[in-house]
Amino acid sequence: RNLPAGVSRFSSRLRVKSPERWSPASPHLYFASAVLLEKGKITAARAERFGFRNFEIKNGEFHLNGERIYLFGENIPSVNFGGFGRSSQEEAAELRRRLAGYKARGCNILRNAHMPIMKEALEIADEVGIMFYNEWSWSFTRTIDESEFQRRNDRELLAWLERDCNHPSVVMWSCGNEVRHARNLPVYRQL
Numbered sequence: 272r273n274l275p276a277g278v279s280r281f282s283s284r285l286r287v288k289s290p291e292r293w294s295p296a297s298p299h300l301y302f303a304s305a306v307l308l309e310k311g312k313i314t315a316a317r318a319e320r321f322g323f324r325n326f327e328i329k330n331g332e333f334h335l336n337g338e339r340i341y342l343f344g345e346n347i348p349s350v351n352f353g354g355f356g357r358s359s360q361e362e363a364a365e366l367r368r369r370l371a372g373y374k375a376r377g378c379n380i381l382r383n384a385h386m387p388i389m390k391e392a393l394e395i396a397d398e399v400g401i402m403f404y405n406e407w408s409w410s411f412t413r414t415i416d417e418s419e420f421q422r423r424n425d426r427e428l429l430a431w432l433e434r435d436c437n438h439p440s441v442v443m444w445s446c447g448n449e450v451r452h453a454r455n456l457p458v459y460r461q462l
Contacts, residue, residue: 292336293322293439295379298400300439322397322439335402335442344380344404345373349388359391366392370399385410385448387431396440403440407431409447417457424461 291299300322307315326335333342347369352362366389373381379402383392386408396403407428435441452458 287323290323293324293397293400294335295340295374295400295402298322298398298439300397319437320394320397321437324439324442326442333442340379342380342402344378344382344402346384347373347381347388347392349383349386352389352392362389363391363395366395367399370395370401374399374401380404380442382406382445387435390434393435393438393440397438401440402442403438404443404445405435405441406445407447409450411449412447412458413451413455415457415461417461420457420461 285303287301290301291297293299300320302318302320304318305316306313324336326333328334329339332339334340352366357365370381370392379400381396381401382404383406385406387405388403393403393405409424432444446462450458450462452462
């Protein structure tokens with residue numbers, strides 16, 4: 272983008288030699304802060320919380336930070352949060368209570384079934400150490416108007432990925448649930 276006069280780009284790579292890895296047993300979090308100065312005065316600032324972790328599938332088994340982890344979890348219905356007249360504090364308290372309950376039952380992963388969950392749920396999961404199978408809101412589909420779908424979906428999908436990419440609790444991503452794509456080229460292309 273074109274920057275206003277007197278503003279310059281600055282980028283730096285910070286290396287952390289031995290970061291403490293985020294895991295359900297030890298949900299270690301870091302903060303990165305950025306400050307924009309103009310003529311010596313702060314004009315904008317932002318802090319982002321994140322965690323270091325690595326996840327992969329090896330021989331059909333899930334590994335977190337190089338260690339095999341058996342996934343034990345449940346669905347957390349996204350539709351149960353937001354839009355019910357609760358304050359943000361009440362919503363956060365309910366999410367914290369629910370996530371603590373899942374963790375107390377031995378769950379280490381949750382699937383936000385059928386649509387993205389409120390960002391507060393992922394923030395709490397980052398803190399308490401519950402992994403998330405993050406699911407996009409494309410569900411139970413057989414047909415689409417491909418050009419209209421792509422026009423809307425690409426923008427929404429990008430916003431979802433940008434919103435959730437720094438949450439160490441998100442260890443799986445899903446484009447949808449029960450989307451019928453066999454021999455259906457428009458749906459297949461969009462997936």
